[in-house]
Amino acid sequence: MKLLRFTEGGTTRIGKLVGDDVIDLSGVAGVGASMRQLLTDLPALREVLEAARGPAYRLDKVRLAAPIDDPQKYLAIGLNYKAHAEEARAAGVPIPSSQLWFNKQVSCITGPYDPIEYPRVVEKLDYEIEMGVVIGKRCRNVKASDARSVIAGYFVTNDVSARDWQNRSPTFTLGKSFDTHGPIGPWITTDDEVDDPLALEMVLKVNGETRQQKSTGDMIYDIYAQIEYLSTVMTLEPGDILATGTPEGVGMALGKLLKAGDVVRAEIEALGFIENEVVAAG
Template sequence: MKLVTFIHEGQTQIGAVVGDSVAVATLNIAHADSMLDFLASGQAGLEAMQNLIASGAHRLALNGVKLLAPIPRPGKLLGVGLNYADHISETGREKPEYPTFFTKQSTCVIADGQAIQVPSISEKVDYEGELALVIGNRCKNVPVEKAHDVIAGYTICNDVTVRDWQQRTPTWTLGKSFDTHGPLGPWLVTADEIVDPHNLGLKTWVDEELRQNANTGEMIFNCYDLIAYLSQVMTLEPGDVISTGTPAGVGVKMKPRGYLKAGQTVRIEIEGIGTLTNPVIAEPENFVVEPSR
């Protein structure tokens, strides 16, 4: 299933994309007030959504709704640095012994189609096409062989990074957390639809130029490794997002630099999930992020 959060007639709802329509879950099945509530309902919620889809009822045209990020405000939004060998090679760094996690603040999240902003204080804005996994079960100390059981599904993340601000602190947090620098979407594909998350083609274009072309099987620490390692430290909860790292081809390593500029468009495609597309604009004057719905 392709799970979505969307706005229709001013109301935020959730549902599932079926062809060119959306099966509306809000008010029609239990635990569907938000995607976080729905994911927390576990298998019962998934079965209810499947029954709703099978019924053919409560449909809206997909082009008649506004998609939000599938998880508009994750409780945790964590990224992983240096998780593809070719990216490590282009940066000149050593292969890490352990996963390198960092935090992106959840106010950076935007949806498919929304604009990435180049802030007035930096022109060094870079793209990073990534597979992101979403936690479905509250969990702690998850062994690698059980990690697949706690994944609700997968989506696409553009880990947009302001490179000069990234280097101002060893935690990277500020350079990873500018408003609009966390595109997620276009939907959340449930884990049962992804036979092997470690064999998916990943491509990133800036306008019509292919910048990244890789396979998720090239990750150093795979999805299950990341969950097992991270859950030794913290409880993971439904709706937490872990973006699994980017392959080679980022703008900072191009000659000349391939930083994003207003007027460009970034398009990330991951096999089995879909395409996340975001235009790039200059930061408007007096911009303030809208409250989470």
């Protein structure tokens, strides 16, 4: 399934995408307003959700919201593609010897087609296409060989980065967490619909110019190793988001940072695309 949140008639509800139609799932018993809760209950609700056929709205007649707006955690891994790690090292950033994780505060989350704000206090704004993994089962100490069993699904994310703020501190959190700097979507494609999440083509374009293009198979630490590593430290909960790394071609390395008016489109094979305009913050 492709699970989403959509706004129609002034109300935001949970639905699923079937072809070009958004099927409203809000009338299904057990479906409330929280995607996080739905993912928790998904094993029990899956059969009835898959059978649901209405009410329906055309996709182009509704506004898609962030597919999950209330995760407990939004964790992101840095320098997880070899060529990106090398371009970062060329800029003076040392390559870590283990997985490098940081928080994006959940307040940064915004919709798949909503604007990205360029704050007045930021001087260097950048993009990073990443595959987002959504946890579907409460888990701890998961072996990499079992990690796929705790994944609910996947979506596209842009780890928007204020580089000047990122570099002010030993941790990346502030530079990664400005409001609107976490566009995600357009929906959650459930794991059963993705043959191999480690063989998906990613493309990011700015104003139509390709800046990043790489397969998810080029990760240094794949998504299963990531889940094993994180779950050694903390309990992962349904709805938790993992941003799994970006390939080379970020604006910082190319000398092509974002500016107001730019349109950033991030697309991942089988998962759809998000597209966001950069706007000056008021």
